[in-house]
Amino acid sequence: MPEVLSSDQIASYHEHGYLVLERHLPETILSDIRAEIARFEEEARTMTASNDRLDLEDTHTPDDPRLRRIKLPHTISDVFRNLMYSDHILAPARDLAGPDLRLHTTKLNMKSAGYGAAVEWHQDYAFYPHTNDDILAIGVIIDDMASENGPLMVYPGSHKGPVYDHHVDGVFAGAFHPEAVGLNPADAVELKGPAGSISIHHGRIVHGSALNTSDRSRRILFYEMMAADAFPIMGSMTKWEGIEDYNTRMLCGEPTLTPRLKDIPIRIPQPQPDVPISIYEIQKGLKDRAFETIS
Numbered sequence: 001m002p003e004v005l006s007s008d009q010i011a012s013y014h015e016h017g018y019l020v021l022e023r024h025l026p027e028t029i030l031s032d033i034r035a036e037i038a039r040f041e042e043e044a045r046t047m048t049a050s051n052d053r054l055d056l057e058d059t060h061t062p063d064d065p066r067l068r069r070i071k072l073p074h075t076i077s078d079v080f081r082n083l084m085y086s087d088h089i090l091a092p093a094r095d096l097a098g099p100d101l102r103l104h105t106t107k108l109n110m111k112s113a114g115y116g117a118a119v120e121w122h123q124d125y126a127f128y129p130h131t132n133d134d135i136l137a138i139g140v141i142i143d144d145m146a147s148e149n150g151p152l153m154v155y156p157g158s159h160k161g162p163v164y165d166h167h168v169d170g171v172f173a174g175a176f177h178p179e180a181v182g183l184n185p186a187d188a189v190e191l192k193g194p195a196g197s198i199s200i201h202h203g204r205i206v207h208g209s210a211l212n213t214s215d216r217s218r219r220i221l222f223y224e225m226m227a228a229d230a231f232p233i234m235g236s237m238t239k240w241e242g243i244e245d246y247n248t249r250m251l252c253g254e255p256t257l258t259p260r261l262k263d264i265p266i267r268i269p270q271p272q273p274d275v276p277i278s279i280y281e282i283q284k285g286l287k288d289r290a291f292e293t294i295s
């Protein structure tokens with residue numbers, strides 16, 4: 001029996017590759033998240049370059065601080081960690097990917113008013129191919145997300161199609177131009193919703209988001225996870241040292257030593273560019289950009 005999703009929602013996710021659950025989180029959690037973000041924004045004021053906690057916009061200066069991403073927020077804040085283990089996040093994930101779930105990563109993409117960076121079109125699975133694709137990302141929508149402030153966009157149904165070539169000149173660039181592979185921009189759907197909603201997108205769905213030139217921020221906290229029997233395939237960006245370390249990433253249920261293999265397309269995201277591991281840096285290798293940048 002599903003825990004929180006209706007059978008229609010589950011069927012729609014499997015058909016289209018995404019869901020939005022409106023007003024899913026209580027206001028108290030949202031205000032705790034916003035207070036944590038304010039703390040990290042203060043920290044960014046003292047910085048001149050990105051570090052392993054905070055990723056700064058290219059246009060950041062200490063006088064005009066511009067925080068682009070809080071990296072691995074669950075490792076540096078109890079608020080983000082406790083939410084990750086809560087049923088607010090795990091119950092819908094279990095309904096879609098089964099009872100045994102392992103964390104892949106977390107990140108909080110800031111997309112600030114006026115300049116928040118675009119994320120070029122890509123498939124998460126192209127970054128981290130696994131033996132099966134019961135892989136999903138839950139996005140906690142922290143600000144009302146509407147057309148004008150750079151919502152996450154997806155191509156419905158693309159999770160059942162190819163894994164597109166994310167390479168440029170033989171090097172992994174973490175993105176591709178949808179029109180170059182025959183996707184029609186008119187088919188893209190914006191995942192909008194009021195603050196406190198969550199979006200869920202499938203690991204293979206094509207998604208991206210535009211620069212935020214509006215006067216409102218658009219912040220999303222992502223929890224990315226997979227079924228425990230999805231094991232990383234060579235070249236994926238998952239780093240782990242031995243099975244004990246790997247199993248510390250279990251979010252719920254039981255680990256296994258028996259990968260489940262699914263007959264799905266796979267590309268190896270190698271060789272990697274010689275840049276810091278950040279989607280923003282990796283995507284700088286893309287020549288044919290779909291979204292504007294800001295300087």
Ligand SMILES: O=C(O)CCC(=O)C(=O)O
Nearest residue numbers: 109119151152208209279
């Ligand atoms: O923040 C966004 O709009 C998209 C983020 C994303 O797809 C990613 O960071 O992999």
